[in-house]
Structure formats: C-alpha cells, structure tokens
Amino acid sequence: MSSAERVRVRGLNIFRPIIYGNTAVVLNQKEREALTTPDHTHRWTVAVRSAASAPDSEIVGGADDLSYFIKRVTFKLHDTYANPTRNIDKPPFEVSETGWGEFEVQIRITFIPESGEKAYTLYHHLKLHPWTVVGSGEPEQPPLETAAKMGPVHSWQYDEIVFHDPFQSFLNTLVAHPPTALPKTKRRPIPFHTANPASLEASKGGVPEFCLDMEREEAERLEAARKAIIAEQDKWRATLIEKEKELEKMNKSLSESA
Amino acid sequence: MVGPSASDVRSVLQLPNPSTPTPGPSQLRRTQTVERPRKPEGLPREVYSLIGPTAVPTLVAQFAKPRLKQKPNLGGSGRRVRWEWKSFGNGARSDGLKLSHWTKAGADPEAEYPFAKYNTQSNVLTYSQDEYTRLLEDPGWTKEETDYLFQLVQEFDGRFYIVHDRYEYPNGTPRSLEDIKDRYFSVCRKLVRNRPWAGDDAGKSQLLASLTFDKERESTRKKYLASLEQRTPNQIAEEEALYVELKRLEQTERKFKKDRDELLRTLLGIESGLPDIVADEDGLNGGSASYAETRRNRRKGGEVETPVSATPSASTITLNQPAPKRQQSAKSAAYDALHCIQRIDLPPNATTSTKSSHVPVYLRSYKLPAPKTAAAPRIAQVLGELGISHTRLVMPTKENCAQLESLIEAAAALVETKKLVDKVDQDIRVAKIRLASRTSDGDEGETPGAMDADDDGEGAEEDEEGRAQSVVSGRSGRGRKQARRSMSISSVDTSTTGGPKRKKRRGE
Numbered sequence: 191m192s193s194a195e196r197v198r199v200r201g202l203n204i205f206r207p208i209i210y211g212n213t214a215v216v217l218n219q220k221e222r223e224a225l226t227t228p229d230h231t232h233r234w235t236v237a238v239r240s241a242a243s244a245p246d247s248e249i250v251g252g253a254d255d256l257s258y259f260i261k262r263v264t265f266k267l268h269d270t271y272a273n274p275t276r277n278i279d280k281p282p283f284e285v286s287e288t289g290w291g292e293f294e295v296q297i298r299i300t301f302i303p304e305s306g307e308k309a310y311t312l313y314h315h316l317k318l319h320p321w322t323v324v325g326s327g328e329p330e331q332p333p334l335e336t337a338a339k340m341g342p343v344h345s346w347q348y349d350e351i352v353f354h355d356p357f358q359s360f361l362n363t364l365v366a367h368p369p370t371a372l373p374k375t376k377r378r379p380i381p382f383h384t385a386n387p388a389s390l391e392a393s394k395g396g397v398p399e400f401c402l403d404m405e406r407e408e409a410e411r412l413e414a415a416r417k418a419i420i421a422e423q424d425k426w427r428a429t430l431i432e433k434e435k436e437l438e439k440m441n442k443s444l445s446e447s448a
Numbered sequence: 449m450v451g452p453s454a455s456d457v458r459s460v461l462q463l464p465n466p467s468t469p470t471p472g473p474s475q476l477r478r479t480q481t482v483e484r485p486r487k488p489e490g491l492p493r494e495v496y497s498l499i500g501p502t503a504v505p506t507l508v509a510q511f512a513k514p515r516l517k518q519k520p521n522l523g524g525s526g527r528r529v530r531w532e533w534k535s536f537g538n539g540a541r542s543d544g545l546k547l548s549h550w551t552k553a554g555a556d557p558e559a560e561y562p563f564a565k566y567n568t569q570s571n572v573l574t575y576s577q578d579e580y581t582r583l584l585e586d587p588g589w590t591k592e593e594t595d596y597l598f599q600l601v602q603e604f605d606g607r608f609y610i611v612h613d614r615y616e617y618p619n620g621t622p623r624s625l626e627d628i629k630d631r632y633f634s635v636c637r638k639l640v641r642n643r644p645w646a647g648d649d650a651g652k653s654q655l656l657a658s659l660t661f662d663k664e665r666e667s668t669r670k671k672y673l674a675s676l677e678q679r680t681p682n683q684i685a686e687e688e689a690l691y692v693e694l695k696r697l698e699q700t701e702r703k704f705k706k707d708r709d710e711l712l713r714t715l716l717g718i719e720s721g722l723p724d725i726v727a728d729e730d731g732l733n734g735g736s737a738s739y740a741e742t743r744r745n746r747r748k749g750g751e752v753e754t755p756v757s758a759t760p761s762a763s764t765i766t767l768n769q770p771a772p773k774r775q776q777s778a779k780s781a782a783y784d785a786l787h788c789i790q791r792i793d794l795p796p797n798a799t800t801s802t803k804s805s806h807v808p809v810y811l812r813s814y815k816l817p818a819p820k821t822a823a824a825p826r827i828a829q830v831l832g833e834l835g836i837s838h839t840r841l842v843m844p845t846k847e848n849c850a851q852l853e854s855l856i857e858a859a860a861a862l863v864e865t866k867k868l869v870d871k872v873d874q875d876i877r878v879a880k881i882r883l884a885s886r887t888s889d890g891d892e893g894e895t896p897g898a899m900d901a902d903d904d905g906e907g908a909e910e911d912e913e914g915r916a917q918s919v920v921s922g923r924s925g926r927g928r929k930q931a932r933r934s935m936s937i938s939s940v941d942t943s944t945t946g947g948p949k950r951k952k953r954r955g956e
Contacts, residue, residue, distance in 0.1 A: 198806070203790040205812065307809040347813070348843050350788075354807035368786045385837040405843040412851040415834040419858040420646040426865045430576045433872040440879040447886055 198355040204364050205353065206259065207241035207372070209251040209400060210297055211346030211381075214318045216338035217288065230288040231334060232318045236295050237284030238263050241348055242370035243378075243399040250346050250381060250398055253370040257281045258363060259302055264309075266296035292316050304360045305353065317345030321382045321390060344398050346381045373401045380404055386411070529553075540567035572602040573639050578868050583638045589631055593617050601632055608632075626663050626670075633661035644858040790846065813844035817853045819860055826863045827856060 214234035222228055240254035247253070263283035267274040268291075276285045295316050300309040319331045320340045332340070356364065381400060382393035386408065530553035535546045538561045575584060580591050596617050604610040612625040623631075636659045645652045679687070784791065819827040819838065831838045838856055841848050 201792045203792060205788045205790070207788065301809065305809070310809055310811065312811055312814070350812040350845065351809060352812055353809050365787050365789075369788060371786075383840070383842040385840040386842050387835070389842070400843075405845055405848060408842050408848055409851055412836065412848065412855050415831065415836045416644075416851070416855045416858050417646055418834055419830065419855065419862050420644050423644060423858065423862045423865055426862065426869055427576060428574070430578075430865055430869045430872060431574045433869060433876060434577050437872055437876050437879060440876065440883060444879060444882055444886070447883075 197358050199358055199361050200355050202356065202361070203352055203354055204356055204361060205350040206256070206364070206369055207348065207350050208238060208256065209241045209346045209348050209381075210236075210238045210312065210314055211250075211344070212236040212295070212314065212316050213250065213345075214316075214343045215341075216334055218338070225288055227288065229290055231290045233286065233288045234316060234318060235284050235286040236265055236297075236314065236316060237282060238297060238299060239282070239284075240369055241400050242372050243397075248397055250344055251400065252282065254367070255281050256283065258367045259305060259360075260299055261302045262300040264296075264298040264300070266298070268293040289316075289318070292318050299351075302360075302363070304357065304363060306357055306360065307353065310351070312349075314347065315345070317343055319343065321345075321393070342397075344381055344393070346398070346400075347383070348400055348404075371402075373399065374403065376401050376403050536561055538567075539564035570602070570605045572598055572606070573636050574598070575635070575639055576865070576868060577872075578864075579639065579642075583642055584635050586631070586634075588621075588627075593620055594631065594635065597628060597632060598635075624667075626667050629661050629666070630663040633659050644854070644861055812846065812849055813841060816841070816844065816849060817856055819856050823860055823863045826866075827859045830859045830862060831855070 212234050214232045217225075217231060217233055221233075222230065237249075237252075238256070238260070239249070239251035240256055241251050242253040243249070243251050244253040257280060260283065261279070263278045265276045265278065265285045267276065267285070267287065268289075271287065271289075278285065293316055295314045296311060297314055298309050298311045301307045320337050320343055322332070337343075353360070353364070376392070376399075378397060378399040379395050380389055380392050380403075381398040382389055389404075531550045532553045533548055534551050534557065535548040536551075536557075537544060537546055540561075577591075580594070584591075584594065586594075597611075597615075600611045600614060601608075604614070608625060608629055612623070612628055615623055615628060617623075637656060640652065640655055640659065783789070816839065818824070828838050836852075836855065838852070838859075841852060
C-alpha cells in the first residue's frame with residue numbers, strides 16, 4: 191500500500207447501514223427429540239447483516255455481503271454453550287443454535303486491517319418469545335403452543351457503522367461497495383421495535399423488512415413529540431411567570447405590611 | 449351661442465376637420481346613420497363628408513359622446529341604496545360596548561364587525577425569573593425596570609416612540625429611545641435563541657433577524673440626521689457653493705485630461721499607450737493583448753461566478769453557515785447519498801489532528817445523547833408519556849439522532865421549568881403562610897374585639913386573659929388596647945374583617 195493511501199480523508203464520515211439481531215422459531219416435538227439437549231425449545235439465529243433485504247429472501251436484511259469491510263464477527267454466547275465464543279470469518283456472519291432461554295449476546299465486529307479501526311463491541315438481547323405489548327394484559331411469555339402458531343420471532347436493530355476520517359484506501363474500498371438502498375415504502379411487514387410499540391401490528395405476517403418509511407415515521411413521531419413538549423413548555427413557562435408575579439406581589443405586600 | 453364653435457374656427461383658418469380625414473370606422477358609421485336623411489343621393493360619402501361645415505354639425509356628438517369613457521355604474525342599476533343607523537358589537541373589544549354606525553339596509557345584523565380583525569395583539573415575550581438570571585442580566589438594568597419596560601411595550605403595542613414618551617421609571621436613569629429599544633430587542637433575541645424552537649431553523653433565524661437592533665448605528669444615524677437638520681442657512685449655502693465648485697473642478701479636470709489625451713494621440717499615436725486608442729492595425733500587439741485580457745477576465749469572472757451561482761442566494765449562506773460547502777452539485781450529493789458519505793466542515797486549524805484525536809469507528813445509536821443524570825428519570829418519564837424511548841431508536845439515522853437530541857433538550861427544559869414552578873409554588877405557599885400569620889397577628893388584636901362586640905362586653909375579662917397569652921405579655925390591658933388600636937390602623941388593608949366591627953364597637 192502506498193503511503194499516499196495511508197492518508198485520512200478529513201472532514202468526511204462514511205457509514206454503512208447494518209442490522210443485528212436474531213430470529214427464533216419454536217421447535218416441534220420431533221425436532222426436540224432429535225436434539226442431544228431435549229430441554230431446548232427454540233432454534234435461533236443471531237446475525238450481523240446489511241440492512242436492506244434481498245428481494246424475496248427468507249431472512250431479514252442481508253442483501254449485501256459485508257465482508258468487504260468486516261473481517262470477523264465474534265458472537266459470545268451464554269457460558270452454558272459449548273465453546274461460547276464463536277468466530278465467524280466469512281459471510282454470512284451468523285450463528286445458529288438451539289436453546290431455551292433468552293440472554294445477552296455480545297457481538298464483536300472486527301474490521302478489515304485497511305480500516306485502521308479497532309474492533310467494535312455491541313450487545314443484543316436474544317429474543318425467543320413473541321413480542322407482546324407491555325400492559326396489554328397478554329402474558330409476557332405465551333405458552334409454547336401459542337408461540338409456535340405465531341410464527342418466527344424477529345428482533346432486529348438497525349444501526350449505522352460510522353467511520354470518521356477514513357483512510358483513503360479504506361474509503362476507496364467502501365466506495366467500491368455502495369450498500370443497497372432500503373426500499374422507500376413498506377413492501378413487507380416491518381420489524382418490531384420496542385421504541386415503537388405501535389408497530390406490533392405492522393410487524394406481523396411474514397419476514398419483515400427494513401424500509402425508509404420507518405425512518406420517516408420515526409422522524410414524524412419525534413417531531414410531534416417535540417412540538418408537544420414545546421407547547422407544554424410554553425404553557426408551563428406562562429404559569430411560571432404568572433406565579434412569579436403573584437409571588438412578587440405577595441412579597442411586596444409582605445414588606446409593606448411589615 | 450357664447451363663442452365661435454370649433455367648426456367656425458376651422459373654416460376661418462381653412463383647416464380640414466380633424467375627425468373627417470381619418471375617422472375611426474365605427475365613428476364614421478355612426479355619423480352616417482345620423483346624417484343619412486340629409487345626405488344627398490348619389491354623392492359618395494367621402495366627398496360628402498369633405499363638403500363643408502354642414503357635414504359636421506354633430507361635432508358634439510362626435511367628440512363628446514363616443515370618446516368619453518363609460519360612467520362606472522356605482523351602486524347598481526340606479527337603485528337607491530338605503531342606509532340604516534344600527535348598533536353593532538366589536539368582536540375585538542372585551543367590554544362588549546355597543547356602538548352604532550350606518551350600514552346598508554338589509555345587511556346581516558349578526559355579521560362580524562369587519563374591522564375587528566385589524567385589532568391585532570402583539571405578543572410580547574415574557575420571561576421567568578430563572579431565565580432572567582441565566583440570560584438577561586445586564587448591569588445597566590434591574591429586573592424591575594426590565595419588567596416595567598416590557599409592560600410598557602405590551603401596553604403600547606411595541607410603539608417605541610410612545611413607550612419612550614411614557615417611560616417614567618421611578619428613580620431610574622433616564623433612557624433614550626435607543627437604550628429602550630436596545631434592551632428590549634436584546635432580551636427578545638436572547639430568549640428566542642435560548643428557548644427550544646418548535647419550527648425549523650430558517651424560521652428561527654428569520655425571527656432573530658427581525659429582532660436585530662444596532663444601537664450604535666441607530667444613534668449615529670440620528671445624530672447625523674440631527675446635524676443635517678441643524679445646519680445654518682450660511683452653512684447650507686457654503687456647502688452648496690462647495691459642491692458646485694467641486695463639480696466645476698471635476699469638469700475642468702475631465703476637460704484637461706481629454707485635451708491631454710488628444711494631444712498625446714496626435715503626437716505619439718499608438719505608442720502613447722492610451723487604452724482607448726482604436727488600433728486600426730488588426731492583429732497587432734494592442735489588439736491581441738486586449739483580446740487576451742478580455743479572455744483572462746472572462747475566465748476569471750467565470751471562476752468567481754461559479755461558486756456564487758452554486759449557492760442559490762446570499763440569504764441561505766447567512767442562515768446556514770455550512771451550507772455553501774455542503775451544497776454540492778446534485779451529482780456529488782447523489783454520490784454521497786449512494787455511498788453513505790457525510791461531509792463535515794472542518795475548522796481550518798483542525799487539519800493536523802493526531803492519531804490520538806481520531807474518532808474511532810462507532811455505531812450511531814451508541815452516540816445517542818444521554819440526558820443529564822440528575823434530571824434523567826424525569827426526562828425519561830416525560831418522553832415515556834409521549835411514547836418515545838429516550839435510549840433507543842428504531843432507525844438511528846443521523847437525522848433521527850439529531851431529532852432525538854433536540855427532543856431530549858426540549859424535555860430537559862420542560863423538566864427544568866416544572867421544577868422552577870414547583871419552587872415558586874413552594875415560595876408562594878410560604879409567603880401565604882407568612883401573610884396569613886401576619887394578618888392573623890393583626891386579627892388576634894382584632895378578633896377579640898369583634899367577639900367583644902358580639903358578646904357585648906360580657907367576656908371582656910377572659911379575652912384579656914387570652915390576649916395576654918397571644919400578644920406580648922407584661923403589659924396592662926389598657927396598654928394592649930392602645931397597641932391594638934395603632935395596629936388596626938397600620939394593618940387596615942390586611943385585616944379587613946376585624947376593622948369595621950371594631951370601629952363600630954368603639955363608636956358605641
């Protein structure tokens with residue numbers, strides 16, 4: 191690599207949209223009997239993928255091969271698993287396992303050496319049980335039969351890996367692999383997210399897909415909330431000013447009568 | 449007939465009639481229809497119209513009738529409009545005063561008063577004590593005076609001349625109009641700048657721009673105008689004379705230069721190096737040089753122009769500082785969008801950042817702003833009520849992260865305000881208790897008196913006993929009564945209930 195390429199491009203951020211998370215399905219009786227660990231109730235896959243989904247794919251995201259900038263993804267599973275640290279050096283960056291309980295998966299993304307970046311660690315709560323609306327009265331954890339009928343559980347988080355002032359060579363590599371853009375509008379169910387409980391209905395009925403509408407919708411929610419807060423703030427400020435005036439009047443009459 | 453008609457004048461002067469040689473087709477036709485019975489048979493109409501004054505007796509008809517504009521039909525087909533004296537209510541008034549005015553008969557009596565909408569309310573900003581201490585402190589102004597100023601501005605709808613005229617702050621320093629305006633606008637600017645803004649940035653900076661006030665400039669301007677007004681006639685005359693002199697000198701100078709150029713041109717020709725010599729010898733150095741010059745100029749001009757034209761208007765530059773650099777061609781913007789590139793404006797001195805200052809790779813959602821720890825639970829609660837998680841976003845894109853950040857800021861400000869309201873509430877409660885205790889202090893002197901009135905002096909002794917405990921002890925009943933009287937006078941407005949009754953009793 192020439193020294194000219196080891197120059198950082200200043201004032202430039204380049205990011206790559208990724209998703210990380212898991213999909214889980216309930217095992218049926220036959221499958222469970224086939225396992226060496228019959229107490230396992232679910233089969234799950236935890237993965238790091240590109241955000242956009244390939245057309246008609248059976249998985250969430252993964253339209254692009256991320257190995258052009260990710261060298262290795264390490265999934266650190268619960269200690270009860272045999273060799274809990276799983277290094278995945280080539281795509282797809284995912285681990286499939288069976289299990290019975292939810293736990294926190296540590297995901298460590300190592301970038302290619304050209305990036306000059308250290309590995310980045312993130313966490314994902316492995317989700318096995320179907321999403322329920324908190325406070326809806328439904329049991330947090332429906333029985334397995336019901337859960338099985340509800341289909342696979344998806345728990346995915348969109349995020350953007352931001353490279354700040356990348357090296358020219360790394361930038362060239364990234365630019366050579368533009369990410370597939372997310373579809374503008376909703377074509378399939380959208381992935382459920384706890385930050386948007388209202389999306390539960392929209393998340394049902396098939397393999398979900400991330401789309402730009404989700405971003406717009408969230409922006410609108412945030413904007414509406416901000417407007418509400420500012421309106422509230424104005425109201426409270428008016429109250430405050432009024433009360434201050436009242437207090438002032440009282441203090442005045444206090445000092446006068448003293 | 450008062451004087452000779454136009455046709456008489458024309459015939460005397462032997463002038464052709466102006467309307468006949470080039471009459472408009474419509475006019476001609478009209479005169480003909482009028483004149484037809486008089487026109488002899490077999491005579492061509494052109495000839496007929498040229499014959500003489502007899503052909504144009506309808507001068508009035510020709511000039512006046514068709515040339516006048518049609519009278520506008522006011523008030524519809526000549527029908528007379530009836531007006532009625534009716535009372536009306538002005539929606540902009542709060543006192544519901546009924547005035548009367550003339551209206552067209554049949555107008556809807558319930559219709560809204562059309563001028564009510566012109567009674568616009570100016571919304572003068574207000575500020576809390578906290579905001580004042582945080583942002584608005586000014587050594588030249590006290591909060592009371594600022595309050596007074598804002599009250600005046602509100603009262604007089606921001607008409608600063610009136611505000612200045614009525615400005616009479618007790619024991620205050622005299623304020624000029626500029627002082628007043630400067631204080632008012634600077635306070636408004638600070639408030640707008642520091643409060644969370646509901647709209648977009650452009651609206652905010654527009655509002656800020658409307659609130660700018662340059663005190664220095666304004667006073668210089670006024671001083672200049674005043675000095676201009678205060679010139680004596682002599683000074684004005686002198687100024688004018690000087691101006692004429694200057695013009696004359698300039699003219700002489702120009703003439704002299706022209707003569708000199710003329711002379712040089714005749715004596716030296718092209719070698720004089722004068723720029724405006726038209727070199728007849730084409731392709732010689734003069735011509736080509738000037739051509740190259742223009743070429744260079746044009747290219748330079750082009751270079752200068754392109755960045756200007758790339759940015760749509762000067763206003764956006766001032767509104768949005770990073771705009772000029774970020775505003776690239778549509779193509780490169782599309783390129784950046786495709787490759788998810790975001791460009792940041794670098795501060796010029798930051799180019800030599802070392803390895804240690806490098807921002808390592810990060811996930812955008814991990815850089816979400818965390819609210820201040822002290823207020824965090826309450827902020828979370830506020831956001832939770834609105835169905836927003838303050839730690840997680842579905843799509844943590846750059847825009848949404850920024851949105852969440854401003855949302856958290858707004859929520860923090862709200863929590864802060866609420867806290868202040870609670871504090872002031874508490875202060876009010878304390879003040880109320882103090883006031884109440886003070887009035888009851890007064891009452892303790894009064895109520896027994898009132899009771900005395902009711903009991904008709906029966907329980908006077910017991911009251912004396914009771915009072916001995918409540919009021920400062922060690923005084924005689926007589927002395928206490930004296931004290932009571934003086935107290936009732938001093939606290940006459942705080943103890944309204946006891947006062948009159950007591951007096952009544954005294955009168956008995």
